[in-house]
Amino acid sequence: MSQTTSSTSTAPAVRTVFRTCPLCEAGCGLEITLKDDRVTRIRGDRDDVFSHGFICPKGSTLRQLHEDPDRLRKPLVKRDGVHVEVEWEEAWQTVRDGIAGVIERHGRESIAVYQGNPSAHSLSAMTFGRTLSQAVGTRQHYSASTVDQMPRQVAAAYVFGTAVSVPVPDLDRTDYLMILGGNPYASNGSLCTAPDFPGRIEAMRARGGKLVVVDPRRSRTAEEADEWLAIRPGADALFLMALVNVLFADGLADPGPRVGALLDGLDELRELSAGFPPAAVALAVGIDAATIRRMAHELAEAPTSTVYGRIGTTTTEFGTTASWLVDAVNILTGNLDRVGGAMFAMPVAGGASTRGPSGAGKPFRVGRGHSRVSGRPEVMGEYPAAVLAEEILVDDVSDGGEGGGRVRALVTVAGNPVLSTPNSEQLDVALADLEFMVSVDIYLNETTRHATVILPPPSQLQRSHYDLLLLQFAVRNVANYSPAPLPLDPGQPDEWEILAKLALLFHGAEPDADPSIADDMAIGSLVHHAVSDPSSPVHGRDADELLATLSANGRHGPERMLDLMLRTGPFGDGFGAVPGGASLDLLLDHPHGVDFGALEPRLPEILRTPSGRIELAHPVLVADVPRLAEAVDRLAGQTMVLVGRRDLRSNNSWMHNIEVLVKGTPRCTLQVHPDDAIEHGLVDGGYATVTSRVGSIEAAVEVTEAIRPGVVSLPHGWGHSMPGARLRVASERAGVNSNVLTDDEALDPLSGTSVLNGIPVTLVAVS
Numbered sequence: 001m002s003q004t005t006s007s008t009s010t011a012p013a014v015r016t017v018f019r020t021c022p023l024c025e026a027g028c029g030l031e032i033t034l035k036d037d038r039v040t041r042i043r044g045d046r047d048d049v050f051s052h053g054f055i056c057p058k059g060s061t062l063r064q065l066h067e068d069p070d071r072l073r074k075p076l077v078k079r080d081g082v083h084v085e086v087e088w089e090e091a092w093q094t095v096r097d098g099i100a101g102v103i104e105r106h107g108r109e110s111i112a113v114y115q116g117n118p119s120a121h122s123l124s125a126m127t128f129g130r131t132l133s134q135a136v137g138t139r140q141h142y143s144a145s146t147v148d149q150m151p152r153q154v155a156a157a158y159v160f161g162t163a164v165s166v167p168v169p170d171l172d173r174t175d176y177l178m179i180l181g182g183n184p185y186a187s188n189g190s191l192c193t194a195p196d197f198p199g200r201i202e203a204m205r206a207r208g209g210k211l212v213v214v215d216p217r218r219s220r221t222a223e224e225a226d227e228w229l230a231i232r233p234g235a236d237a238l239f240l241m242a243l244v245n246v247l248f249a250d251g252l253a254d255p256g257p258r259v260g261a262l263l264d265g266l267d268e269l270r271e272l273s274a275g276f277p278p279a280a281v282a283l284a285v286g287i288d289a290a291t292i293r294r295m296a297h298e299l300a301e302a303p304t305s306t307v308y309g310r311i312g313t314t315t316t317e318f319g320t321t322a323s324w325l326v327d328a329v330n331i332l333t334g335n336l337d338r339v340g341g342a343m344f345a346m347p348v349a350g351g352a353s354t355r356g357p358s359g360a361g362k363p364f365r366v367g368r369g370h371s372r373v374s375g376r377p378e379v380m381g382e383y384p385a386a387v388l389a390e391e392i393l394v395d396d397v398s399d400g401g402e403g404g405g406r407v408r409a410l411v412t413v414a415g416n417p418v419l420s421t422p423n424s425e426q427l428d429v430a431l432a433d434l435e436f437m438v439s440v441d442i443y444l445n446e447t448t449r450h451a452t453v454i455l456p457p458p459s460q461l462q463r464s465h466y467d468l469l470l471l472q473f474a475v476r477n478v479a480n481y482s483p484a485p486l487p488l489d490p491g492q493p494d495e496w497e498i499l500a501k502l503a504l505l506f507h508g509a510e511p512d513a514d515p516s517i518a519d520d521m522a523i524g525s526l527v528h529h530a531v532s533d534p535s536s537p538v539h540g541r542d543a544d545e546l547l548a549t550l551s552a553n554g555r556h557g558p559e560r561m562l563d564l565m566l567r568t569g570p571f572g573d574g575f576g577a578v579p580g581g582a583s584l585d586l587l588l589d590h591p592h593g594v595d596f597g598a599l600e601p602r603l604p605e606i607l608r609t610p611s612g613r614i615e616l617a618h619p620v621l622v623a624d625v626p627r628l629a630e631a632v633d634r635l636a637g638q639t640m641v642l643v644g645r646r647d648l649r650s651n652n653s654w655m656h657n658i659e660v661l662v663k664g665t666p667r668c669t670l671q672v673h674p675d676d677a678i679e680h681g682l683v684d685g686g687y688a689t690v691t692s693r694v695g696s697i698e699a700a701v702e703v704t705e706a707i708r709p710g711v712v713s714l715p716h717g718w719g720h721s722m723p724g725a726r727l728r729v730a731s732e733r734a735g736v737n738s739n740v741l742t743d744d745e746a747l748d749p750l751s752g753t754s755v756l757n758g759i760p761v762t763l764v765a766v767s
Helices: 059-067 088-106 117-121 123-136 150-160 197-206 220-224 236-249 266-273 278-285 289-301 319-332 385-393 424-431 495-506 515-532 543-550 557-568 584-588 625-630 632-636 674-680 728-732
Strands: 003-005 014-020 029-035 038-044 076-079 082-085 111-115 141-143 176-180 210-214 227-229 306-309 409-413 436-440 453-455 476-479 594-598 641-643 670-672 687-691 696-703 711-713 762-766
Touching (some): 029 059, 076 088, 088 111, 088 409, 088 436, 088 453, 088 495, 111 123, 111 385, 123 409, 123 557, 141 385, 150 319, 176 236, 197 210, 197 220, 210 220, 236 266, 236 289, 236 319, 236 625, 278 289, 278 632, 306 319, 385 424, 436 495, 495 515, 495 557, 515 543, 543 557, 557 584, 625 632, 670 674, 670 687, 674 696
Parallel strands (some): 111 141, 111 409, 176 210, 176 306, 210 227, 436 453, 641 711
Antiparallel strands (some): 003 014, 029 038, 076 082, 076 453, 670 711, 687 696, 687 762
């Protein structure tokens, strides 16, 4: 809500609004001061129930992002190779004609959809993205998930039953935290929504707890740790399996009576781990056997402990197996679903882990389709982002494939895959070969420069916000809704209206179609599903009555959907059945959010596995263990490999056009250990040619002891030097695109996720 003050009728109208920051997964509350609809100050909301005033450098730049002259205010249409600004009517007509032409010539399976990372931070994209995807009518779906978190969700789905049943560290009550491949001092949490993650770590240490960081780099988080273990890239699954081995061999494995009574596969895991004693894997892991054994004992003997693995573990060739073994260690040490251990959030707006009958569900499976060219299996409704380029470039394969012919058109929503997905140069060439492309994006960037039409949504300050996805993984059960602080520009459709209208055009509607048609269809479907679901709190209620209640006062769009989810969620008011329960009105009355309490044990209610039990030795996961064993010698003999990194001020590529976030010392450098610098003739401040199987780049060298020998590191999301993009600030500090080096053929087979860490490379000094 807002407060307005004015001393005279001509004085600027001053108001204060509160909203949740949409720029990363932390979900920090912001206090925004405006004068005549211009932001004058942004600071942390000290009364926010979750973040308590914490703010990172990104959150204070929403004004700069809103006012960025490069941010698109009107649609762009490409004419004779140049993007020109047009009115919305012309843009919609161009989209309508382009869609109809591709469908007529090639069919719907020739159209692909790519959703980028910012979609997860958008209430509109989370509520209407599915509407658009279904309307396109294709199986060619891609997203940033397969260059990020997919393995973590796949492992959770096999073990616990749903892809959002991911245990998160109970940061505020644990005594021992081990982080693998994560750097929350730079990126806060990920698949672990926790404002001020560093402050929570420091509070743990202040009460006598211990922090261990396992990472090839001495990251900012590792600098603060009680102990840093410089693991070899890609060896996380071996390290975790060795911990499991010790827990069994030394009699430390004890899931506890409550979890143990729900657990299947304990003996099978014991047998699997027998082949991975610390001494056998120490060289491959890069951590000595005594330390591995000590780590297992410390985790088991601490009053409470939790292991947290993030992108450094998921973007590897064993991403899913490593994610599974994170859960295995937490289970064996007795810390699953336990205060101070690894616990499950109870999302206020509900989700797959709260809906439907509790305690049992349908089997999770992948491979309901396979990509046309290389036969990669579908995972959670999408194909690996790494195969998008070949699906565009390769003509029909001999057997016709399962997905029809080549991809000839593309829809992108808030993504920049030319910088964020493997073998970027190949994808860049592929996008230039498309017949039609439409992008929903605020920038003309390295990807959207290929678009026939760019449809710009309003800025983050002109959108309402609720972290519909991210609060599924929160370390506390909270809910924060933020109305849009600023009004839409004249003639500017809201983001949900753009997505809804696109969906209508794919259904064959005319360019002047009203987005409310798709809105009414979507909410109607949701309400009818809720009243027909025996497990829903509104089962058997009158659907028309509920729709009328949701639509009161002209409410529509994402807010209407969110209100339904809140009211039928685990803390909801059930449309009057539970007075004072969650609803959108409740959140509007509490602009600093509502705290529904600390995490509580959820087993067995959260389980959705076919057996109704924790399937610790799921056959798909077990079948990957021989591949892990075969990798021991190869990992032990690896020479020079590349890993990624992120910076606190530039989480993703689209933040590189904000001066305050990129100014200062250049951060797009190749970090090299002094020993490797000497061996390859590299000097600090000089340049090196880095070459992988698929590409080569020249990068500025930063010699540092904050990385283990045999490993080099480049940050993610740079390379802003491509013609046709309009990113003035970013192009002045272009950097290099690390994904020119990532291999599109190197994937975790269980999840289709690209290997972005542990890429074999060679180094040559540049004169």
